[in-house]
Amino acid sequence: MNNLATTKEQTSRYQVTGGTPLHGAVTLSGAKNAVTKMTIASLLTNELCILRNVPLLGDLDLTIKICQNLGSQVVLQDHTLSLQTRDITRTCIPSDLGGLNRIAVITVGPMLHRCGEAVIPVPGGDRIGPRPIDFHINGLRQMGANVVEKDGYYHFTCSDKLHGTTIKLPFPSVMATENFLLTASLAEGVTIIENAALEPEIIDLIKLLQKMGAIIELKVDRRIVIEGVDQLHGASHTLLSDRNEAVSLAIATYLTRGDVYLRGAQQDHLLTFLNMLSKMRLRFEIDDEGIRFVGDGAALPAVALETDVHPGFMTDWQQPFTVLLTQADGISVVHETVYEDRFGYTSTLKQMGAHIGLYTKCLGEVPCRFREKQYAHSCVVRGPTPLKGTQLSIPDIRAGCSYILAALCAEGTSDVYGIEHIERGYEKLDGKLRSLGARIERLVLV
Ligand code: EPU
Numbered sequence: 001m002n003n004l005a006t007t008k009e010q011t012s013r014y015q016v017t018g019g020t021p022l023h024g025a026v027t028l029s030g031a032k033n034a035v036t037k038m039t040i041a042s043l044l045t046n047e048l049c050i051l052r053n054v055p056l057l058g059d060l061d062l063t064i065k066i067c068q069n070l071g072s073q074v075v076l077q078d079h080t081l082s083l084q085t086r087d088i089t090r091t092c093i094p095s096d097l098g099g100l101n102r103i104a105v106i107t108v109g110p111m112l113h114r115c116g117e118a119v120i121p122v123p124g125g126d127r128i129g130p131r132p133i134d135f136h137i138n139g140l141r142q143m144g145a146n147v148v149e150k151d152g153y154y155h156f157t158c159s160d161k162l163h164g165t166t167i168k169l170p171f172p173s174v175m176a177t178e179n180f181l182l183t184a185s186l187a188e189g190v191t192i193i194e195n196a197a198l199e200p201e202i203i204d205l206i207k208l209l210q211k212m213g214a215i216i217e218l219k220v221d222r223r224i225v226i227e228g229v230d231q232l233h234g235a236s237h238t239l240l241s242d243r244n245e246a247v248s249l250a251i252a253t254y255l256t257r258g259d260v261y262l263r264g265a266q267q268d269h270l271l272t273f274l275n276m277l278s279k280m281r282l283r284f285e286i287d288d289e290g291i292r293f294v295g296d297g298a299a300l301p302a303v304a305l306e307t308d309v310h311p312g313f314m315t316d317w318q319q320p321f322t323v324l325l326t327q328a329d330g331i332s333v334v335h336e337t338v339y340e341d342r343f344g345y346t347s348t349l350k351q352m353g354a355h356i357g358l359y360t361k362c363l364g365e366v367p368c369r370f371r372e373k374q375y376a377h378s379c380v381v382r383g384p385t386p387l388k389g390t391q392l393s394i395p396d397i398r399a400g401c402s403y404i405l406a407a408l409c410a411e412g413t414s415d416v417y418g419i420e421h422i423e424r425g426y427e428k429l430d431g432k433l434r435s436l437g438a439r440i441e442r443l444v445l446v
Contacts (some may be wrong), residue, residue: 032052113187118157145162243314308337388412
């Protein structure tokens with residue numbers, strides 16, 4: 001077993017026995033990568049914000065704790081989250097809250113607007129590379145914030161109201177775009193974000209902000225223009241569904257030769273993924289309520305794919321898709337262009353029987369920031385290879401999900417440790433898989 005790091009990680013595990021085809025229907029949860037940002041957006045107003053269709057997962061719990069620490073009143077009932085922050089009563093996020101994921105970095109704008117200062121821990125998050133926050137810091141500085149790093153914390157202050165500016169992102173970063181959307185909504189004057197990310201979760205955040213009174217325009221060529229307003233008000237919003245959960249469950253269906261209907265799967269958010277399925281001659285049927293995925297067991301052709309920012313093939317789909325490629329016939333190639341170090345999980349797939357080689361060369365055409373650097377950011381998969389159950393230790397959310405998918409199509413039983421990563425990012429993934437017939441148990445050791 002690789003890196004079974006701590007005793008805590010060993011307390012719970014999933015036991016997965018492969019080989020059972022998935023059948024049935026499940027309803028997707030709301031998007032993880034929207035709910036946390038919208039929860040923080042509620043800090044921009046002293047009025048009540050209501051979020052519906054929120055996914056119940058660890059990252060939301062953590063974000064709620066961050067808001068409560070800052071003074072928010074929070075009620076979570078079923079899948080509806082009500083938040084009101086009449087006053088921000090504290091301007092420091094302790095490291096035991098904010099150091100665990102990266103969400104604290106987008107609390108800076110709301111805190112600066114309402115209190116003139118913000119202290120956040122140097123962020124943590126998944127083990128998928130260095131993940132700096134220099135884009136955030138440079139942009140906030142341009143808007144008038146002063147920043148000092150000391151003792152593991154960033155201290156932000158502003159003597160005057162933050163002001164609009166033109167921020168050119170070196171890369172279309174998701175959270176940096178979100179950070180500037182929140183901050184610019186209440187800034188003095190106009191902010192232009194150039195080379196902005198335009199992921200569906202960002203558009204959904206813009207929809208919430210517009211309901212709160214923000215003025216945000218999407219222009220051509222990845223430009224977003226925000227006219228700052230004096231204040232924002234309460235709003236209610238229903239979240240889009242989670243396209244990462246959709247992809248994971250769709251791939252689980254194909255890997256097990258099953259037949260599953262995903263209620264709430266949205267074609268417009270999955271276009272690139274669905275195109276790749278068509279290239280692999282995989283069957284799906286789209287209707288107004290969702291998408292049916294049908295795995296008939298026919299031989300799959302190998303493909304070449306490259307991750308990219310939206311509307312490209314999402315980096316978070318890369319890991320589950322690579323598991324599918326282990327079952328394709330021939331040589332498939334994957335070029336990861338968003339993160340420099342997101343293939344660590346393949347060594348575990350190799351232990352399960354996959355043939356995967358990593359390369360520092362760009363094996364693709366997307367202009368990539370990692371060209372001629374020594375990052376193993378391309379991989380070649382030779383399939384099909386039967387996979388064997390084993391003991392697995394999860395390093396991050398999406399890698400963890402790919403281990404579960406591999407275990408579902410493997411021969412024998414796998415013990416999957418480190419499941420807190422999965423539970424941070426997916427609402428009851430094990431329960432949903434079980435409802436489709438998967439043999440997956442959640443075992444708690446005492
Ligand atoms: N980057 C910088 N400097 C910055 C910010 C980003 O160099 O200041 C680099 C990153 O290192 C990375 C690239 O820009 O190479 C893109 O990172 P981005 O900022 O877009 O990522 P993020 O906003 O931190 C979100 C999702 C990730 C998802 C990426 C890309 C959330 C909470 N996380 O991260 O999701 O992979 O966008 O789509 O929204 C996950 O859900 O498992 C996950 C990791």
